[in-house]
Amino acid sequence: MGPVIGTAGGDERIGDEGYVVARHEGVTVVLADSATGLLYGLFHLVRLGEEAFGAARPAEHHRPAARLRMLDHWDNVDVHPVMGQVERGYAGGSIFWRDGALRDDLTRVRAYGRLLAACGVNAVTVNNVNVHATETLLLTDRLRDVAAIADRLRPYGVRVHLSVNFAAPVALGGTATADPLDEDVRAWWAAVTARVYEAIPDFGGYVVKADSEGQPGPHAYGRDHADGANLLAEALAPFGGVVHWRAFVYNHRQDWRDRSTDRARAAYDHFTPLDGRFRDNVILQVKHGPIDFQVREPVSPVIAAMPRTRVAVELQVTQEYTGQQRHVCYLAPMWSEVLGFRPWGPAGPGVAHVVAGDVADGAAGGGLVGVSNVGDDPYWTGHPLAQANLYAFGRLAWAPSSDPAAILDEWIGLTFPAAGGNDATGGDDGDGGRLREALHEIMDDSCGTYERYTVPLGVGFMVRPGHHYGPDVDGYEYTPWGTYHFADRDGVGVDRTRATGTGFTGQYPPPWSEVYESLARCPDELLLFFHHVPYGHVLHDGTTVIQHIYDTHFAGVEEVDRARLRWAELAGLVPDAPHARVRELFAEQLRCAEEWRDQVNAYFLRKSGVPDARGRRIP
Amino acid sequence: MGPVIGTAGGDERIGDEGYVVARHEGVTVVLADSATGLLYGLFHLVRLGEEAFGAARPAEHHRPAARLRMLDHWDNVDVHPVMGQVERGYAGGSIFWRDGALRDDLTRVRAYGRLLAACGVNAVTVNNVNVHATETLLLTDRLRDVAAIADRLRPYGVRVHLSVNFAAPVALGGTATADPLDEDVRAWWAAVTARVYEAIPDFGGYVVKADSEGQPGPHAYGRDHADGANLLAEALAPFGGVVHWRAFVYNHRQDWRDRSTDRARAAYDHFTPLDGRFRDNVILQVKHGPIDFQVREPVSPVIAAMPRTRVAVELQVTQEYTGQQRHVCYLAPMWSEVLGFRPWGPAGPGVAHVVAGDVADGAAGGGLVGVSNVGDDPYWTGHPLAQANLYAFGRLAWAPSSDPAAILDEWIGLTFPAAGGNDATGGDDGDGGRLREALHEIMDDSCGTYERYTVPLGVGFMVRPGHHYGPDVDGYEYTPWGTYHFADRDGVGVDRTRATGTGFTGQYPPPWSEVYESLARCPDELLLFFHHVPYGHVLHDGTTVIQHIYDTHFAGVEEVDRARLRWAELAGLVPDAPHARVRELFAEQLRCAEEWRDQVNAYFLRKSGVPDARGRRIP
Known part of the structure; x- marks a missing residue:
């Protein structure tokens, strides 16, 4: 039996944009105070897929955290x-x-x-x-x-x-x-x-x-x-x-x-x-x-x-x-x-x-x-x-x-029919499961991958001026834009501490004002945003800053290449046109990631003079 | 008495664009084979000014060195x-x-x-x-x-x-x-x-x-x-x-x-x-x-x-x-x-x-x-x-x-009436002489000045990509354009020798193939075009490369500032409108020269770590 959908009629508790979803005795119910709430409820059913019409579900009240x-x-x-x-x-x-x-x-x-x-x-x-x-x-x-x-x-x-x-x-x-x-x-x-x-x-x-x-x-x-x-x-x-x-x-x-x-x-x-x-x-x-x-x-x-x-x-x-x-x-x-x-x-x-x-x-x-x-x-x-x-x-x-991976999972189900929709019982095996798993592998940590092959440790702005695509380590270094990394032959990073720098750390309430101020406590991923350190500075994982730069840049490119190959395997599971489009874009992403890796590594090798501990080729 | 001007009539010796100028017994004569030759002869008289109608001059035959x-x-x-x-x-x-x-x-x-x-x-x-x-x-x-x-x-x-x-x-x-x-x-x-x-x-x-x-x-x-x-x-x-x-x-x-x-x-x-x-x-x-x-x-x-x-x-x-x-x-x-x-x-x-x-x-x-x-x-x-x-x-x-200073002198006389024309007897004293002297001071070595505050020792291309105005030391360093300086923490320059580099020196006939190949004989001003050298490399004048970079950049800016002040003194001797235009442009030239000085010096200080021997401020 299909869902019963209707406004709750004057019950203010559901809220302007909220809705209630339930399934009881074989009937799926969506209640809302407004047409918009009902619409959101309907899309909720779409996300649930077959599951909306399966086992009984207690009433769930959904409403947006933010009004705007x-x-x-x-x-x-x-x-x-x-x-x-x-x-x-x-x-x-x-x-x-x-x-x-x-x-x-x-x-x-x-x-x-x-x-x-x-x-x-x-x-x-x-x-x-x-x-x-x-x-x-x-x-x-x-x-x-x-x-x-x-x-x-x-x-x-x-x-x-x-x-x-x-x-x-x-x-x-x-x-x-x-x-x-x-x-x-x-x-x-x-x-x-x-x-x-x-x-x-x-x-x-x-x-x-x-x-x-x-x-x-x-x-x-x-x-x-x-x-x-x-x-x-x-x-x-x-x-x-x-x-x-x-x-x-x-x-x-x-x-x-x-x-x-x-x-x-x-x-x-x-x-x-x-x-x-x-x-x-x-x-x-x-x-x-x-x-x-x-x-x-x-x-x-x-x-x-x-x-x-x-x-x-x-x-x-x-x-x-x-x-x-x-x-x-x-x-x-x-x-x-x-x-x-x-x-x-x-x-x-x-x-x-x-x-x-x-x-x-x-x-x-x-x-x-x-x-x-x-x-x-x-x-x-x-x-x-x-x-x-x-x-x-x-x-x-x-x-x-919400968990980003869960949101991605929803999106995969809604976007790729081959992934078997969002029915928890469908698509986990066979082609659907393969597609879903591959997309998670490609996308879940893709932002981390991007970070690894581009700008290290939070220092920012090493992009080509103007269009902002691709690397140019010194591109903004001597400009009026206020976006600097201050790399020299000894070290890199922006001293934003109260003790010796610009005092920016003081704009945070405790505990972060103290955490960011402290070289020892500052999270590694933001180290160069808050501190200027020598290339030999040791991160919490025991790696030096310079070796971290090399390692992450090699790793980032390898991750892109793996994702690219993973996508290639999905031919047939994804419609041809988007598959081809993404395949072409992966070729460009790999080219660009290699460019980032080589420029950033070459730049810091030339400046620091410290060779890669693992002896990889840096141009 | 005015000049006598006429075609030589069939005498092939003067040439298509040539002319003969003479003054004999109070008559100035211009001869040519063609209308164009006559025109060039006329402009020659303009350059001579009053002098064309003074003392007797033996016949001078002028013709262009190059046809095109x-x-x-x-x-x-x-x-x-x-x-x-x-x-x-x-x-x-x-x-x-x-x-x-x-x-x-x-x-x-x-x-x-x-x-x-x-x-x-x-x-x-x-x-x-x-x-x-x-x-x-x-x-x-x-x-x-x-x-x-x-x-x-x-x-x-x-x-x-x-x-x-x-x-x-x-x-x-x-x-x-x-x-x-x-x-x-x-x-x-x-x-x-x-x-x-x-x-x-x-x-x-x-x-x-x-x-x-x-x-x-x-x-x-x-x-x-x-x-x-x-x-x-x-x-x-x-x-x-x-x-x-x-x-x-x-x-x-x-x-x-x-x-x-x-x-x-x-x-x-x-x-x-x-x-x-x-x-x-x-x-x-x-x-x-x-x-x-x-x-x-x-x-x-x-x-x-x-x-x-x-x-x-x-x-x-x-x-x-x-x-x-x-x-x-x-x-x-x-x-x-x-x-x-x-x-x-x-x-x-x-x-x-x-x-x-x-x-x-x-x-x-x-x-x-x-x-x-x-x-x-x-x-x-x-x-x-x-x-x-x-x-x-x-x-x-x-x-x-022709001597570039003499050409400039001609141009000054033709351009600024206050400089007293090109009559050797006029304009050497008083305002005309002052103007002429000042313009030589401002312009004669202005290209040398530009070289000093911009790119050192022939290495080239440290400009902002695209528009090519103002400095960007690494702007073309990691691009496909083939214009690199290869600066690292130890040295700078392009090795174009046959022995260890690209072999470009071999494209010259002797003696230049040998002169450019030799680190000892290569002219200083082209050193970094032909060789990659450490910052401590000593030039023929006894200065190190790094100190030469600092010195020339400070000197170049000082020269611009002197030229700017020299120009300011010419108010009244030059018509107001061009005087104002050049004054405004000098403000921009000085700003830009300072930008060149500071970026180039800061770049090489950060890379080399070698302080200025004269202790001047480098940002």
């Missing part, structure tokens, strides 16, 4: 001369925009809404946070384009947000200033926002990158970020909208000669003095690490430092620094680590609690934000296996304590 | 998405083309013709050697545009040449192949070329970059460069046209791990086996150094290695690697050194003799080619002082043994 689970699209309306249609996009063009206009056919947008609902994502920003001239008009003249997208996504419980230009009132000719304390400016935003809500009654709100990397902001008027954010929040409040105000603010014209300035400190230094000044519909959107989406960073100290501010954590689903969707890199384990990090020590709440608003005496949570990895590519994400990151983002936003 | 004195414009018709309107251009847009079409107003082209005649240049290529789709059409559909330019330049004795796409017959749909031995292809080129000469009877010929950096060429058909060049030469021969075939051919997808491959060897290895196979209207156009217009390179060994081939030497007037017309860098001393270099030792002929066809048993000369530094900037060359390079190029092509 948002994907930001860095999509441009006009093709940007350098950044293209999608900034940092690796999956073709935008699903929304094409050559300066809304796409004629929005069928794909509707399908995207369904995909998002299946993952649990409930909000989307439809344009790049770097808001150029044409995109500024989305707020006014081109608002109907945004409304058209909202119409397609609404049935799937997904609300639309808009990235706005802080200087829009001036840029659009409405006022002479964009000063957030100016009455005309306030009136302009109020009027414009009211018109937005006329067109899109369930509009989500604004996303703003202000006073960052050249974008306009309140500083031009002698105002601060709270003034700026509150201006927009005031305009949105009557309609229930929110402002996502990005904390990605730093000096991108730093003097590389000056070792006292530390980009890692910037967000904390800028924002923590403002804690308590933001309106309650302002969400401070904080990147998960203090620098910029490197494969290994500590968790941003800002997350634990603003108890009276709603904080959202921003993750990068698009693989700017993690292989640009040409490399397999399943990011859920990294995100899971971030969400599980407990800034106040093991007894305190974790990052997931902060973003869920689940901290005693803390502000409401700001939820989780991901930078989307989706484009108009037939596989949505360029690399077919990168779809797993999209799925995992939504699932972790819904249930942050 | 050509400027190549790397101008695109369509604005290239990366390279812009003028590839490697630093003086605004093209004077010929704008936004995909010929400019409406060609007044500037006419003025350019006059400028070229005043310098002695008699040929111009009107489009980029990288020939894209629209530019391919200049040969056919857009030929009238080329003819319009030719009409403007003809009165000044300047012939127009065209860069062509070797695959043009296929690209333009004329034939199914571009195979140089195919009869249809030969017929296509013959027909197309005949039509070119119908439109432009004095058309100069074709310039071709083939099988180089991705451009098409004869290799695709299993043919060699001689086959390719002869194909075009055959089509041009009936009309007296020539093919400039560029020797800039190398593997730009080299593996940086492979130290046996040497880009410096490439042109010689590709072309010397073909010596004797080129038709006599083929000119092999060879860059002056074996790599690519670095501020210090040895002279290309190809120049001395092809006695049965007409060779032209290509210089880069546009300052791609020498400050991009934001830095003062008077290039004539470098060019003079190249032209004066005697490949077979002091008793043999020099490079100037080779390009003039003045070598016993050698081929006719191919002349001198410069890549133009001119654009639509009001000062023609962006940096007002870069005009001196344009002038010096023409003057050296006419008379290669």
